[in-house]
Amino acid sequence: MRIYHFIEYYNIIKPILENKEFLKRKKFMHHENESVYEHSLKVSLLSYKIAKKIGADYKSATIGALLHDFYSKPWQEDVERKVYFFEMHGFTHARDAYKNSKKYFSDLINPRIKDIIVKHMFPLNPTPPKYVESWIVTIADKMVSSTVLLHPTQYPKYLGIKRRKNEK
Numbered sequence: 001m002r003i004y005h006f007i008e009y010y011n012i013i014k015p016i017l018e019n020k021e022f023l024k025r026k027k028f029m030h031h032e033n034e035s036v037y038e039h040s041l042k043v044s045l046l047s048y049k050i051a052k053k054i055g056a057d058y059k060s061a062t063i064g065a066l067l068h069d070f071y072s073k074p075w076q077e078d079v080e081r082k083v084y085f086f087e088m089h090g091f092t093h094a095r096d097a098y099k100n101s102k103k104y105f106s107d108l109i110n111p112r113i114k115d116i117i118v119k120h121m122f123p124l125n126p127t128p129p130k131y132v133e134s135w136i137v138t139i140a141d142k143m144v145s146s147t148v149l150l151h152p153t154q155y156p157k158y159l160g161i162k163r164r165k166n167e168k
């Protein structure tokens with residue numbers, strides 16, 4: 001990555017990385033070896049590169065990607081009993097991440113960023129992305145998560161349907 005691009009990328013993500021609430025994602029685990037913070041950074045850097053390459057709105061793609069999993073509480077702590085399958089984390093966290101993003105970063109949100117966050121779980125959430133930037137982020141998210149996606153037996157766990165063995 002060229003230094004100019006790195007500076008440009010960093011200036012886009014800086015206001016989010018300086019936010020205390022966002023920094024708490026260093027402690028939210030996305031999966032065993034990676035925090036939501038690290039995961040979101042990887043997705044945002046990849047989204048920035050793709051968007052830049054194809055001439056899309058790279059700023060919105062970068063911000064949307066960084067906030068795509070900015071849901072309010074770690075899914076592992078979500079011990080409430082879910083009555084309906086569609087209330088499980090895998091289905092609900094995109095909406096939650098949008099609400100939370102609006103709460104902390106209302107000045108950054110635009111219609112593209114909203115669409116990126118709300119639709120990133122496509123096709124699990126069946127409404128398809130509306131903008132090219134949303135497609136970029138939903139694909140980048142799956143690419144970055146590919147180690148998880150390569151193990152279908154782990155899906156229920158990551159969708160928040162099944163708890164890990166060492167959890168109640």
Ligand SMILES: [Fe+2]
Pocket residue numbers: 068069093120121
């Ligand atoms: Fe997600």
Ligand SMILES: [Fe+2]
Pocket residue numbers: 039043068069141
């Ligand atoms: Fe993600």
